[in-house]
Amino acid sequence: MSEKILYSYTGIFDTPDEVTHAAEEAVKQGYTKYDVNTPYPLHGMNKAMNLPPSKLGYVALIFGLSGALGGLLSLWWVSAIDYPLVIGGKPFFSFPAYIPVIFEVTVLSAAIATVLAMLFFFFKLPNNAHPLHATDYMKKVSVDKYGIVIQADDPKFDEASVRKFLERVHAKEINAVYWVEEEITHKHKIFEPKFLTFLLVVVIITSGTTYFSLNKLMFMLPFNWMMEQQKQNPQQKSLVFADGFGMRKPVEGTIARGFLPYEFQGQPDLAGEKLINPIPISKESLQLGQTKYDIYCSPCHGYQGEGDSRLRGQFPNPPSLHSEKVRTWSDGRIFAVLTDGQNIMPSYSTQLTVDERWTVINYVRALQRALNAKESDLQ
Amino acid sequence: MISSSVEYQKKELPSKVQTIGLGLLLVGLLIVVLGYVVNPERSAYNNIIGLTFLISIAVGSLFFVAIEFLSGAAWSTPFRRVGEFLSSTVWILPLLFIPLLLNVNTIFQWTHPAPADKTLIDKAPYLNVSFFVVRVIGFWLLWLLFYYLMIRNSRKQDQTKDQHLTKKNIKLSAIFMPLFALTISFTAIDWLMSIEPHWFSTIFGVYYFSGTILAALAIGAIFIVLLNERGFFVKGIHTDSYYSLGALIFAFTNFWAYIAFSQFLLIWYANLPEETFWFLARWEGNWKFFSVGLIIVHFLVPYIGLLSQPSKMNPKRLIFMSGWILFAHYYDLYWLVMPNFFKEEIPFSWIELGFPLLIAGLIILVFYYQAKRNNLVPIGDPKLKRGIDFRL
Numbered sequence: 001m002s003e004k005i006l007y008s009y010t011g012i013f014d015t016p017d018e019v020t021h022a023a024e025e026a027v028k029q030g031y032t033k034y035d036v037n038t039p040y041p042l043h044g045m046n047k048a049m050n051l052p053p054s055k056l057g058y059v060a061l062i063f064g065l066s067g068a069l070g071g072l073l074s075l076w077w078v079s080a081i082d083y084p085l086v087i088g089g090k091p092f093f094s095f096p097a098y099i100p101v102i103f104e105v106t107v108l109s110a111a112i113a114t115v116l117a118m119l120f121f122f123f124k125l126p127n128n129a130h131p132l133h134a135t136d137y138m139k140k141v142s143v144d145k146y147g148i149v150i151q152a153d154d155p156k157f158d159e160a161s162v163r164k165f166l167e168r169v170h171a172k173e174i175n176a177v178y179w180v181e182e183e184i185t186h187k188h189k190i191f192e193p194k195f196l197t198f199l200l201v202v203v204i205i206t207s208g209t210t211y212f213s214l215n216k217l218m219f220m221l222p223f224n225w226m227m228e229q230q231k232q233n234p235q236q237k238s239l240v241f242a243d244g245f246g247m248r249k250p251v252e253g254t255i256a257r258g259f260l261p262y263e264f265q266g267q268p269d270l271a272g273e274k275l276i277n278p279i280p281i282s283k284e285s286l287q288l289g290q291t292k293y294d295i296y297c298s299p300c301h302g303y304q305g306e307g308d309s310r311l312r313g314q315f316p317n318p319p320s321l322h323s324e325k326v327r328t329w330s331d332g333r334i335f336a337v338l339t340d341g342q343n344i345m346p347s348y349s350t351q352l353t354v355d356e357r358w359t360v361i362n363y364v365r366a367l368q369r370a371l372n373a374k375e376s377d378l379q
Numbered sequence: 380m381i382s383s384s385v386e387y388q389k390k391e392l393p394s395k396v397q398t399i400g401l402g403l404l405l406v407g408l409l410i411v412v413l414g415y416v417v418n419p420e421r422s423a424y425n426n427i428i429g430l431t432f433l434i435s436i437a438v439g440s441l442f443f444v445a446i447e448f449l450s451g452a453a454w455s456t457p458f459r460r461v462g463e464f465l466s467s468t469v470w471i472l473p474l475l476f477i478p479l480l481l482n483v484n485t486i487f488q489w490t491h492p493a494p495a496d497k498t499l500i501d502k503a504p505y506l507n508v509s510f511f512v513v514r515v516i517g518f519w520l521l522w523l524l525f526y527y528l529m530i531r532n533s534r535k536q537d538q539t540k541d542q543h544l545t546k547k548n549i550k551l552s553a554i555f556m557p558l559f560a561l562t563i564s565f566t567a568i569d570w571l572m573s574i575e576p577h578w579f580s581t582i583f584g585v586y587y588f589s590g591t592i593l594a595a596l597a598i599g600a601i602f603i604v605l606l607n608e609r610g611f612f613v614k615g616i617h618t619d620s621y622y623s624l625g626a627l628i629f630a631f632t633n634f635w636a637y638i639a640f641s642q643f644l645l646i647w648y649a650n651l652p653e654e655t656f657w658f659l660a661r662w663e664g665n666w667k668f669f670s671v672g673l674i675i676v677h678f679l680v681p682y683i684g685l686l687s688q689p690s691k692m693n694p695k696r697l698i699f700m701s702g703w704i705l706f707a708h709y710y711d712l713y714w715l716v717m718p719n720f721f722k723e724e725i726p727f728s729w730i731e732l733g734f735p736l737l738i739a740g741l742i743i744l745v746f747y748y749q750a751k752r753n754n755l756v757p758i759g760d761p762k763l764k765r766g767i768d769f770r771l
Contacts, residue, residue: 044770053688061686088648096647099640 004178006152007131009162011171012145016042019146022169023048026148029165033154037132037141059117060110067109071102131179140173149177262349268336275332279358289363292356296348297364305367316344321364322371334361385767387613387758396747404740410733415478421730423482424720428712429734430475431570431587432594433468434563435708436742438522439595440465442559444529445552448545454623456766457612458603459757463533464749465598469526471741472519480515483508489576498577506573514569518562525555536759545761563588571712574719578657582642589635594708596628597701602746604694604701611755613763618692619771625691628704632685636678661714664723673714677707709735 564584
């Protein structure tokens, strides 16, 4: 063992009043680097030690406010800008609905920041090597005694006078605490085989447990209660219905929301007579019609409707939309083609809603007009 | 080490207090009587606000005393007498509810429901005049009983120093607590919610309770800090006790906001016309500004004003914020009552000043006479020494 380096002098008291008095005296003596250790927080100790008010409140305030602001901004971005959804007929930015979430985020960020700041900033953890660790002093003051420590790096520290001071305030068991040689010189190595083995074992255990519980455990009795339920899954044979089908057809005459049945099935001429285009021609409706036309119609009919398919002969080319026949058809007649299909053209009633079909027809009319402009259009 | 005896020298309150109290009382009384002559209906509405405000202070203070016994709190023991004196205003509640009981037919719509109004006819088994009167008087007698029993024990202890009296009061407090919860909820429903009998909110009782306890704590804090700064209590009381008081006021400020917002959020979300019309009435015309003002006056200002630790220990700040909260509670009650009668415009004139002045005068006078006859500190209480030595 080399020369021991003095860390501090410690004194032990039996009652909280004595240690509070000792702390007050230490302040009077002008000691600055000293500390008091007690088994539980002592009321009035902050004042006795003349400690400034804790700064922890500011951490809570700053992180609480930034949590509130962050919560508000993310809610605003998510529900009013990035993915606006109508919920309960409320405006996209509806502040009352945000308040509970903002409150939660505020509390969460303030609490986490306070705990982390307390542990790692104010308490300076992790501190693996402290001279007071593994001393008789620490054993006692963490059970039923009260202790004061006066550190050797205090500017007013002097062995004789500190000993005298501790005697004067009636401290018992006045001891010197020394740094252990190892605590000063020891360097923690990262690439120590023991540490690496430990890391590896942690990785294996955590990933193994995760794999086992997610992929195996859930299929074992009795943990399979979520995977194996007494219910009909899609495509399964039914034991209830006589025909054995698990998936049932809707009741006869069921109409999906927003869809009216088409009454001119197989009667395109009647449809041409009866149906009237309800969509007025406007910039918006023409633009929607163009978008839908370019997606669904142009692959075969071509962007200009001239029947110039982009499919390069792999599919029979359809006739031009600029023929006399199509130009003289009523809107309703074209609607019948879009809805029912014609020859090898399939029905587009599932791809295009009723309104979208009418906008496509408006767009086709615009294309026809562009190739067969009237004299009056030039004026 | 710990001495059980506490030095207490009883000091009389200056007679100036009596003069101020009497002056406020007379001016208030004059305005109230004039108001009842000029505009009896509007005065009756103000009377409801005044009554519920005084119930807040009287019964809330009794709650404060009871919760001290029940929780075994020591920090508030040196100040308990303030709560006891304030709760003695229970005696003068009839002064404010008898005029209303005489006018009950003109104030409350449910006393004479329209024949087609099925809602009110269905509610008639609860909302009828005779049951209403029974409830009002019954609740008052109940409060009076517990006030009498608990305060009698507390005063007897000054002479006998008998610790069993504290035990007795703990038991009484335990019985009083659930009765308090029920009576204060039904008081809120009877006097405040039934003004608009078609409307309902299940949290309304808690809403009124949150304001009640806040007002009781605030007026208690004013008396406690004023008297302690002038040395009317015992020596050695530290500002750490103010901190506890301020923290409690701060906590209940948040509690009020939490409850008020819960009530609003559910109604706003569900958006049902039978619930929303109550809030819409408070959002029409000038009431919109008054409603926004409620958030600022009742929550934001006290919240920011009492947020930091030093502000709870600063006597001047604590008195100011407590006065502010008393005003906020009156503002809150005004907001609950007045929009039911006045659409789109906020009534304010000399008639509205009568009841606040009258109640302020009553409270100061009652406090003065109570302080004259009794010790300002419960010197026989076994927790007193611990309360004086209270440190954070």
